[in-house]
Amino acid sequence: MxxxxxxxxxxxxxxxxxxxxxxxxxxxxxxxxxxxxxxxxxxxxxxxxxxxxxxxxxxxxxxxxxxxxxxxxxxxxxxxxxxxxxxxxxxxxxxxLPFAINGRQIDASLEKQLDHRTISLRRMDQRAIFKVQQEITQVFRDFLTGEGFTEIHTPKIIGIETEGGSDVFMLDYFGTRTFMAQSPQFYKQMMVGAGFERVFEIGAAYRAEPHSTWRHLNEYISLDLEMGFIENEEDLMDLEEGLIRAMIQHLKTAAGEALEILGVTLPEVGRIPRIPLSRAQEILLELFDKKSPVGNIDAEGEKLLAGHVKKEYDSDFVFLTKYPASKRPLYTMPDENLEGMTRSFDLIFKGLEITTGGQRIHDYDQLTASILKSGGRPEDFDFYLESFKYGMPPHGGLAIGLERITMMFLGLDNIRQATLVPRDLNRLKP
Amino acid sequence: MxxxxxxxxxxxxxxxxxxxxxxxxxxxxxxxxxxxxxxxxxxxxxxxxxxxxxxxxxxxxxxxxxxxxxxxxxxxxxxxxxxxxxxxxxxxxxxxLPFAINGRQIDASLEKQLDHRTISLRRMDQRAIFKVQQEITQVFRDFLTGEGFTEIHTPKIIGIETEGGSDVFMLDYFGTRTFMAQSPQFYKQMMVGAGFERVFEIGAAYRAEPHSTWRHLNEYISLDLEMGFIENEEDLMDLEEGLIRAMIQHLKTAAGEALEILGVTLPEVGRIPRIPLSRAQEILLELFDKKSPVGNIDAEGEKLLAGHVKKEYDSDFVFLTKYPASKRPLYTMPDENLEGMTRSFDLIFKGLEITTGGQRIHDYDQLTASILKSGGRPEDFDFYLESFKYGMPPHGGLAIGLERITMMFLGLDNIRQATLVPRDLNRLKP
CATH class of the missing domain: 2.40.50.140 (Nucleic acid-binding proteins)
Known part of the structure; x- marks a missing residue:
């Protein structure tokens, strides 16, 4: 039967x-x-x-x-x-059984639940998290495909360090020292230049940061996009605003049952305010007597600012824009109208960063100079730099951590709850 | 404007x-x-x-x-x-320019084209390959989602060797020796047991095989699926037959223009014959006087058999079934009716294997015995084995190499042509 x-x-x-x-x-x-x-x-x-x-x-x-x-x-x-x-x-x-799963909730620590992941996931409310996660990737793909993007897969084993120095995992590749990609940054830019113009990738990213926090993983899924022929970073924020709106809309229908099981009401997305970082720092100082570190806002500041934005603009989201060059990667496009600042942004949701993005430098000589200025050697970036010799168009992009946005949308306490099998400083099993 | x-x-x-x-x-x-x-x-x-x-x-x-x-x-x-x-x-x-890209074809070796990937991909016929590839992943997802599967993401950094021994890439994980996953095998089985019942993953897989061939990559994208509550491996072949049919159908419409640019006509998929390996070996011996290695068919044999199947069944596809246990991983379900054989199969397309699959052992004691028999220590498989204590249902699955199926569908000569940025024994850049 x-x-x-x-x-x-x-x-x-x-x-x-x-x-x-x-x-x-x-x-x-x-x-x-x-x-x-x-x-x-x-x-x-x-x-x-x-x-x-x-x-x-x-x-x-x-x-x-x-x-x-x-x-x-x-x-x-x-x-x-x-x-x-x-x-x-x-x-x-x-x-x-390591713990009962047929009660109102699981009576075990998160660590114990993760140790016995195939048991804890048997609860519908645990699996519902991943239904929402699946639909987040689904709408990310559908929305971008509709905007003319191509899905790509780029290698995670790389012959050079892309970003940062010590925070990479080292891999022995037939006797050669290689690294696990911290992001598909270089490759996605190259694929824009290779004629795809608009690309996205859903793939693993690796950060060898030796800490365990509620919001970081050492291996996570990055939702990356990169877009050519833009005017400036405003185009990217326009795109992301549309994406986030489509995401919320899609989740409400496609994952409606899962959201109900989880008791989650998703936020409305109207126009997302765009506030220069320096202005945000002023607001924090003026309204909350809160000082910020140079060129940044700390976790408490992000929380306070989010509260202010919610009150002032009725938005759970806010773009922080115009970060200083000193705080951004070497490929970030400087803002020619704001000395020392860049055409970059973060998207903050309920006080936590869920996206980093920005326009990139597309001129070969400017990028070479930026590498030199940052203390790098252009020859270490040879294959990346080469792409910029052949008419790289103005472009930019952004990245969203899948587990983090899942956690934030669902109001979870810990990013591991939004990860089937997490990897962190202490967790290599299961 | x-x-x-x-x-x-x-x-x-x-x-x-x-x-x-x-x-x-x-x-x-x-x-x-x-x-x-x-x-x-x-x-x-x-x-x-x-x-x-x-x-x-x-x-x-x-x-x-x-x-x-x-x-x-x-x-x-x-x-x-x-x-x-x-x-x-x-x-x-x-x-x-490293080579002209506006002629009838590129006048440069594949290696040189890969060295300058952002140039070679600027040709529409090169990018068309990846349009087809994107639609292969799209229909894989859509078909399986329609069949009640959940898309999952599982870690690629693993604390134990899953399959095989020497063919893994080693990674230093905060001072601990770890490995890059050769497949999501253990995790996808665990997620079936965790209550998802049916899961699929599109993710990177790593094989540290020190050879460079036209059909292997050291990092590739694996289309993996695993399905619970099956009767036996026939259910999996039924599913894959439907999947392949849906794939061809989808590509003809969604990637029609790309196929035209590439001058490719996709095969028709009728009923795919299922031939036990031992019978296939007999056929090769009887018809072609071709001897086969024990428990397998070599590359030449696969070609000959494909020709025979094409003539006899008018099919470009054939399932080879019932591989001997000695040639299959330790988790493969033995066939209780055929001494020494397993409930496993390969799907051969035009003489090349594009899928390996089969039913898995789901009983804890049987799996433990199989680990011991293969010379392994059950304690090395602790987190995997644990899942089998809690009512693991009968299940099985299969894996398709994305670049390989793209190459085969498009009749390309080399798997690197179907890879944006390949990784092989000699290629770490770009």
Whole structure:
């Protein structure tokens, strides 16, 4: 008999149905037992009257069930399944479950949940996070494809250090010292110049920063885009504003059920204010007597500013613009109208940065000079620089951390909750 | 003025239009010049009458152009653009182009083309390959999502060797020896068990095999899927048959233009024959007097068999099934009806393997025994094995190399042609 998913069951089904899933809960009474079946789509209350079978059932065993539906106004779905046959497909061979997953919530630390990821994810509310995440990548692709972007895949093993120095993971490549890419930055720029004009990549990025925080991972998925023939960084912010709006809109429909399970209401996205960093620092000083570090705003400042923007503009999002050159990578386009500043921006959502972006230098000589100024040697950037000899158009782009935006949209406390199998300073398993 | 793409130009446009792109070709005559503009969408013949401007133009500079369309029956599109204004956006600063890209084909070795990837990709026929590739990933996702699969992202840095021994790249992870994943095998199985039931991943895979061949890469994109609650490996072949059919169908429409540029006609996909390996070996011996290695078919044998299948079944595809356990990974499900054989398969397309798949062992004790039998230590597989204690359902999956299937569908000679920026034994740049 063809398998039916729990979510596709209808009370009027009067033929036997066949189901697959895991034993989510068992409650034994004198004459019968309630058995809750869980499949990827939901939970179903079932009635088992055969005591002999019941004896062989354990929580989390996977089973095949055949039975008939019968009305029961007190059952969660208004009906339940009277079990005719049940057979075990995958045996439960544990001594004790690491923690119960059929209660209101998991009574275990996040670390323990991550240690036993294949157990914690069995809860629908845990898997719902990744439904939302999947739809974030889906709308990212759909929106950009609609804007004429091409999806690319670029190598993560690279022969030179791209950005930063010590924060890279080293890899032995047939005896050569190589590094894991911190971002597809160079390659995505090169692909703009290679004639694709507009590209995006959804791929892994590696940061060997030796810290464990609630908002960082050492291996994460970066949603990257790069766009040629722009006027300036305003084009990028226009694009991202449209993207974020499309994202929220898409999630509300495509992941509506998951959002409901998670009890999350997504923000409205109107016009996102664009505030130069220096102005933001002034606001913090004027309104909150809060001093900021040179060329930046610290975590507390971002929070305060977010509150101000929410009050003033009714927006959960704010672009901070015009970061100083000293705080941005060497390829960042200087702003010719603002000495020392660049055509760059961060997107802050509820007080946390979710995007870094900006226009890039596209002139060969200007980029060479910028490499030299930063203390680098142009010959170390040979293959990257070469692309700029052949008419590289004005361009720029941005990157969004997938796990971080998932965490922020869902109001989670820790980025690991939005990561199936996280890698951090202390976590190499599972 | 809003930019128009070349492909969106219509002869009846009688207002000035604004274009962006690269100088693809220049032909100077006495009173004027033909300038060919190239953007991501196509080529356009333009007429430039201002000699002064012409002097500043070089091949491959990127430009902004304004002008009006005029009919010209001899122009490739039936019309051409009379340039009113042209300005350089990105200067050409090379001494000599590494090779010409505006001829009928590139007159340079593949290696040289890869050395200068941002030049070779400027040709539409090169970029067309990646349009096809993008649509392969698109239909992979769409088809599987339609079948209830969830897209996942799993870590590529792993604390244990998953498959094989010496063929892994080693990574220093904060002082700990780790490895780059050869496949998401363990994680995708775990995610099936974690309640997703059906998962797929499009991600990088790493093989440190020290050889350079026309069909291998050291870093490639793997299209992976894993499916729970299957009966046996036939379910997987059924799924893949549907997937391949959907793929070909989708490519014909979504990448029709790219296929035309590349001069490629995709095969029809009917019922794909399923032939046990041992029977295939017999066929080779009987029909071609061709001996095969134990438990396998060599490259020549695959070619011969493909020819036979084409003649006998009119199919470019064939599933080879029932590989011996000794030739398959330790997690492969033995076939209880065929001593020493497994519930595994390869999909061969025109004589080259494009998929490996099979049912996996789902019982904890059986898997432990298989690890021991293969000479492994169960404690090295602790986090993977743990998942099997909690009612792992019968499951299986398969993997398709993205670059390889792109190469094969397009009839390319070398897998590097289907890779934007390849990594092989000798190639770490660009």
């Amino acid at each position: 063809e398998r039916t998913l729990i979510k596709d069951l209808r009370p009027q089904m009067d033929q036997p149905v066949s189901l697959r899933g895991w034993i989510h809960n068992l409650k034994k009474f004198k004459e019968f037992a309630f058995v809750t079946l869980r499949d990827r789509s939901g939970l179903l209350q079932m009635i088992l009257e055969n005591e002999e079978i019941l004896g062989g059932l354990r929580l989390e065993a996977s089973v095949a069930v055949t039975g008939v539906l019968q009305a029961n106004p007190r059952a969660p779905m208004g009906f339940e399944l009277l079990i005719q046959e049940i057979s075990i497909l995958g045996e439960a061979k544990y001594e004790l | 809003e930019r128009t793409l070349i492909k969106d130009l219509r002869p009846q446009m009688d207002q000035p239009v604004s274009l962006r792109g690269w100088i693809h070709n220049l032909k100077k005559f006495k009173e004027f010049a033909f300038v060919t503009l190239r953007d991501r969408s196509g080529l356009l013949q333009m007429i430039l009458e201002n000699e002064e401007i012409l002097g500043g133009l070089r091949l491959e500079a990127s430009v902004a152009v304004t002008g009006v369309l005029q009919a010209n029956p001899r122009a490739p599109m039936g019309f051409e653009l009379l340039i009113q204004e042209i300005s350089i956006l990105g200067e050409a600063k090379y001494e000599l």
